[in-house]
Amino acid sequence: AAASSGGIVAYAGSKFDNTAEQTQVAQKKKMVVLGTGWAGTAFLKNLDYSLYDVKVISPRNYFTFTPLLPSVTCGTVEPRSIVEPIRKIIGKNKLLFNWFFILLSQKGEEIDYWEADCYKINTVGKKVLCRSKIGTNLDGTGEFVVDYDYLVIAVGAQVNTFNTPGVMEHCHFLKEIEDARRIRRSVIDCFEKASLPYLDEEERKKNLHFVIVGGGPTGVEFAAELHDFVAEDLTKLYPAIQDLVKISVIQSGEHILTMFDQRIAEFAEAKFQRDGIDVRTGYRVVKISDNSITMKCKSTGETSEPYGMAVWSAGVGTRPVIVDVMKQIGQENRRVLTTDEWLRVCGCDGIYAIGDCATISQRKVMEDISAIFKFADKDNSGTLTVKEIQDIFEDLCIRYPQLELYLKSKHMSDIADLIRDAKGGDVEKGSMQLDIDELKIALAHVDSQVKSLPATAQVAAQQGQYLAQCFNSMRDCEEHPTGPLRLRDSGRHRFRPFQYKHFGQFAPLGGEQAAAELPGDWISIGHGSQWLWYSVYAR
Numbered sequence: 001a002a003a004s005s006g007g008i009v010a011y012a013g014s015k016f017d018n019t020a021e022q023t024q025v026a027q028k029k030k031m032v033v034l035g036t037g038w039a040g041t042a043f044l045k046n047l048d049y050s051l052y053d054v055k056v057i058s059p060r061n062y063f064t065f066t067p068l069l070p071s072v073t074c075g076t077v078e079p080r081s082i083v084e085p086i087r088k089i090i091g092k093n094k095l096l097f098n099w100f101f102i103l104l105s106q107k108g109e110e111i112d113y114w115e116a117d118c119y120k121i122n123t124v125g126k127k128v129l130c131r132s133k134i135g136t137n138l139d140g141t142g143e144f145v146v147d148y149d150y151l152v153i154a155v156g157a158q159v160n161t162f163n164t165p166g167v168m169e170h171c172h173f174l175k176e177i178e179d180a181r182r183i184r185r186s187v188i189d190c191f192e193k194a195s196l197p198y199l200d201e202e203e204r205k206k207n208l209h210f211v212i213v214g215g216g217p218t219g220v221e222f223a224a225e226l227h228d229f230v231a232e233d234l235t236k237l238y239p240a241i242q243d244l245v246k247i248s249v250i251q252s253g254e255h256i257l258t259m260f261d262q263r264i265a266e267f268a269e270a271k272f273q274r275d276g277i278d279v280r281t282g283y284r285v286v287k288i289s290d291n292s293i294t295m296k297c298k299s300t301g302e303t304s305e306p307y308g309m310a311v312w313s314a315g316v317g318t319r320p321v322i323v324d325v326m327k328q329i330g331q332e333n334r335r336v337l338t339t340d341e342w343l344r345v346c347g348c349d350g351i352y353a354i355g356d357c358a359t360i361s362q363r364k365v366m367e368d369i370s371a372i373f374k375f376a377d378k379d380n381s382g383t384l385t386v387k388e389i390q391d392i393f394e395d396l397c398i399r400y401p402q403l404e405l406y407l408k409s410k411h412m413s414d415i416a417d418l419i420r421d422a423k424g425g426d427v428e429k430g431s432m433q434l435d436i437d438e439l440k441i442a443l444a445h446v447d448s449q450v451k452s453l454p455a456t457a458q459v460a461a462q463q464g465q466y467l468a469q470c471f472n473s474m475r476d477c478e479e480h481p482t483g484p485l486r487l488r489d490s491g492r493h494r495f496r497p498f499q500y501k502h503f504g505q506f507a508p509l510g511g512e513q514a515a516a517e518l519p520g521d522w523i524s525i526g527h528g529s530q531w532l533w534y535s536v537y538a539r
């Protein structure tokens with residue numbers, strides 16, 4: 001019994017051993033977390049605060065449940081019900097994860113939050129330069145500097161206007177709670193303006209033309225919400241002008257919702273058509289003035305249309321502070337900050353990036369093919385048997401997730417299939433072996449299946465959770481380093497590279513309709529799938 005409760009006894013012992021506790025405090029590494037969105041919050045919820053000296057810096061002292069943001073624009077959902085104060089989240093961690101530390105030691109684990117922007121990261125000196133907007137310090141700037149040993153960047157992305165003239169000045173964006181509130185006010189304003197006595201019909205129509213630029217999930221969902229809001233509430237309040245309302249979705253690609261299964265895209269387009277929402281595919285917005293929007297279509301050329309309100313949801317861009325980091329570390333030619341599969345930023349030390357601000361560079365099988373062969377060929381025979389490949393296969397699939405995708409895409413079920421494929425047809429039992437050249441042929445096209453992960457809350461949250469688990473077991477990792485392929489040797493699953501688990505996508509389409517795409521090609525369309533989808537986040 002004494003042996004089995006060893007862990008607890010050790011913790012209890014340290015309570016009375018003051019020197020041990022003090023040295024532990026002195027040794028704590030300094031960790032700075034930037035951002036309190038999906039990625040940052042998931043990280044903070046899962047991190048063991050007793051292990052690090054943590055400072056959280058973000059201009060927003062609350063977390064926003066972004067999937068419900070479009071519903072706030074039309075009053076379906078109250079703003080306060082989709083935010084959670086960050087100080088509450090930090091406090092929760094203390095209670096949920098460290099409750100026994102609190103019980104056993106006099107003081108709980110402290111973690112700081114400061115409401116400020118990080119405007120520069122010094123990757124060599126390991127410092128972040130921050131600026132608070134809500135108060136100034138002695139030199140009148142509100143600026144301060146924080147040192148770090150580990151930096152977790154979770155600042156998300158910003159809107160991308162693609163330098164389209166007029167977008168910044170005349171369009172709404174939909175990213176924050178304030179944006180949703182402003183949009184709501186603006187919709188009502190348009191209805192009031194259209195009701196004024198001195199306008200002619202053309203001018204009323206202009207004010208009631210709502211344009212959404214971008215046919216991604218956010219734009220589509222907002223269009224659907226707006227349609228319902230107009231149909232259910234506003235037509236009752238403004239009966240005289242209800243027939244003049246027009247909602248347009250402008251999409252440069254061939255379809256809306258291109259990240260979903262095509263059946264969903266078609267379903268959504270058909271639904272919108274029935275609702276009278278004008279979906280313009282193949283149109284690119286080139287200019288926006290205060291009362292007209294100009295777009296270009298390959299076949300018909302340039303057209304301009306009057307509008308009352310425009311919402312821009314057509315793309316994501318990199319924040320300036322991240323662009324600067326990329327310059328410092330030799331990533332200036334990349335589009336997005338790049339990490340390895342353990343979410344470490346490539347080209348610098350002690351920096352991790354999660355969520356929309358970064359992308360994972362998946363290592364290619366063909367880059368490592370010789371090492372893989374050598375590793376698998378345990379008997380140094382110069383050939384790999386089915387068993388030799390089998391022995392490393394699971395590890396290979398973890399290290400190179402594209403391998404599994406490739407087998408699936410080729411409808412191959414096992415290694416024998418792979419060998420037959422490489423050897424070009426039927427193979428006798430005795431010669432089910434591959435030499436290095438044959439292995440290269442067998443795996444030649446595997447890397448074509450490398451896919452970058454979508455910029456979604458699901459990915460961000462899973463990365464935050466994964467990275468926290470890595471940090472929680474960091475000491476263990478340092479004491480037991482493992483090679484890149486020896487992933488399962490000691491059963492330490494936390495050494496695994498980050499692996500995304502797709503739980504499906506969901507697109508509310510207004511009314512009681514929604515389209516959900518779930519793993520395994522199961523598609524359900526209709527009422528009730530919404531809550532199924534939200535449960536994806538509630539893990």
Ligand code: FAD
Nearest residue numbers: 035036037038039066067118155156355356455456457460
């Ligand atoms: P964010 O959640 O954007 O968080 C970034 C954080 O960093 C914020 O707290 C911000 O204040 C802070 N920050 C910014 N700049 C700095 C700085 N310089 N210094 C310090 N902190 C900074 N995804 C889904 O999976 N399903 C959906 O249904 C869905 N719906 C969406 C609807 C809308 C309207 C929007 C806008 C997005 C939606 N998304 C959805 C996408 C999802 O919200 C993002 O993928 C997710 O927020 C990314 O998380 P993140 O932590 O990387 O960034």
Ligand code: MG
Nearest residue numbers: 037039040154
């Ligand atoms: Mg974040």
Ligand code: MG
Nearest residue numbers: 037038064066
């Ligand atoms: Mg967020």
Ligand code: MG
Nearest residue numbers: 355356358359
């Ligand atoms: Mg990302």
Ligand code: MG
Nearest residue numbers: 377381383384
């Ligand atoms: Mg061999």
